[in-house]
Every structure is written in structure tokens, then in C-alpha cells.
Amino acid sequence: MKKLNQTIERVLKDEDDVRTATAPYQAEFPYERDEEAQVTRREFCNFLGLTSAALFLGAGGFAAKAALDARSSESFTTAQIAGAEMLAPNSSLNFNYPSERDSAILIRTADGAYHAYGQKCTHLSCPVYYSRDHQRLECPCHEGAFDAATGNVLYGPPPRALDTIQVEVRDGQVWAVGRKTSGGEHAS
Amino acid sequence: MQANGKSERPSERHHAAVWQARLIMLVMINIAQLWILAATVDAALARHYAVLVPLVIASGVCFLITLSIIRWWRPISRRKTSTGYVRTSLKDQ
Numbered sequence: 001m002k003k004l005n006q007t008i009e010r011v012l013k014d015e016d017d018v019r020t021a022t023a024p025y026q027a028e029f030p031y032e033r034d035e036e037a038q039v040t041r042r043e044f045c046n047f048l049g050l051t052s053a054a055l056f057l058g059a060g061g062f063a064a065k066a067a068l069d070a071r072s073s074e075s076f077t078t079a080q081i082a083g084a085e086m087l088a089p090n091s092s093l094n095f096n097y098p099s100e101r102d103s104a105i106l107i108r109t110a111d112g113a114y115h116a117y118g119q120k121c122t123h124l125s126c127p128v129y130y131s132r133d134h135q136r137l138e139c140p141c142h143e144g145a146f147d148a149a150t151g152n153v154l155y156g157p158p159p160r161a162l163d164t165i166q167v168e169v170r171d172g173q174v175w176a177v178g179r180k181t182s183g184g185e186h187a188s
Numbered sequence: 189m190q191a192n193g194k195s196e197r198p199s200e201r202h203h204a205a206v207w208q209a210r211l212i213m214l215v216m217i218n219i220a221q222l223w224i225l226a227a228t229v230d231a232a233l234a235r236h237y238a239v240l241v242p243l244v245i246a247s248g249v250c251f252l253i254t255l256s257i258i259r260w261w262r263p264i265s266r267r268k269t270s271t272g273y274v275r276t277s278l279k280d281q
Binding site: 041044045046048049051052053055056058059060062063065066067070122123124125159160181 | 207210211214215217218221222224225228229230231232233234235236237240241243244247248250251254255258
């Protein structure tokens, strides 16, 4: 305890020494550390004003982007899902569709049927994964769950079902043929 | 009232009270706008497009109120002149 007090005293003394040592220079370069640490009411007011503007622009930008995304009509190409034919029942496979940036998940349920969904959770876009034990899609971020056969929400915070990717089996190969956004409304 | 060994004049007390009220209101509006932004993100991800416009309008109204508080709602001990706001002395009031 005594040692700690000595250390504190030494540090405080060093601080005093530094202040004294820099004092002559402060006449030419008037930098006041104590004043620098203070925020005036006016500065704080301006900061709040700028924050308000940023929040307004953020909300507007987000809404505009959502509206634009809803209006744009995408055309989908057909793509083969590599390795899907070897997928064992009650297991999953990750792939990208319709573009390389859009991650998706293919599930082969216990009855042998194929179902594919966009991998982004509809709550806050975390990637969902297939839980073999529970035979459902689960989101690890906020504990949401989706039905493996329909993509519908089973429980948790997600507000709508997962985006569905339409799959077709042609000559034993599995093909992704389209993507459908489920739930919600269309922008008018 | 004693503060730092000096007595505060009534006008200074009122001035400080107005400043405090302004700051509190601005902070509250910022918090409301944060909530609106969170609701906007939620609505956009859920594709509930009908509520997006009202949310953006609400955020805009909050911003306008903030702007009006910063720009016009000032303590009465300040008088507007052609060069801006200046503090008036007590005998001028």
C-alpha cells in the first residue's frame, strides 16, 4: 500500500515537472491541456446537431436503398449446384446463387427432397446454418430458426421467411433456377 | 446562489437553465432518431416498405426540430444583431 502511494506521488510529481518544463514554450504555443479536455456547450450542441443530420441521412439512405432494391427486377440464370447429387439426406451444402456474392444453402431433408435458401437471416443478415440434430435452419446471432422444408420462421426475431431458391433435379443433377423473396410487401 | 466564491446573477442562472434545457432536448431528440434509424433498418430488412416513408419523415422532423433549437431557440440574454448573436449586459435588459 505504501509502495502504491509512493508510485502515485512520483507520477503526480512527474506531471508537475512536465508542466513546469513546458511552461516557457506555452507562451509561444499556447496549448492548455486542461482546457483542451473540456468540451464547451456550444461544441456539444453542434455535435448533437451533426449527429441528428447523420441519423436523418442514414434513415433516408437506408430507406432509399431498400426501395431501389425492391424496384429492380432481377433475371436469374440457371446454374448447376456442384456436388449436390452426392449430398446425403439430412445434410446441407453451401453454394453461391444468383451471383458469387450471394451465399445460399442447399438442404437435403431426411426424405431425400432438396430445398435451397438464401443464407442471410432475415433479421440482421447473419448467415444461417443447418442443424442436423433439430432438422431446421438456425441463426446463431439472435437464436432465430427456420423450417427446413419451407423456410418459414419457427421462432425468434426474424420478421419473415428466408428467400427461397427454386431448385430442379435434371438427370440426377441439381440446378438452381430462380430466387424468390418471401414475405413483405412490394414497393409501390 | 454561491458558485466558486462568487454570487451568480439571476440572468446567469436563467441563461444556464436555458442552455441545459437545450442540451437535454437535443440529446432526447438524438435518442429518438437512433430509435427511428433502428426501426428503419428493421423495416427495410423485413421488406415492410409502407412504414419506411413515415419513419424517414419522422427522422426529418426530428432533424428540423434540432436545427431550430440550435439556430433559433437561444437564451433571452442574447440579442440578435446583424453580425449574429451578442451577449447583452444586465442593464440593457
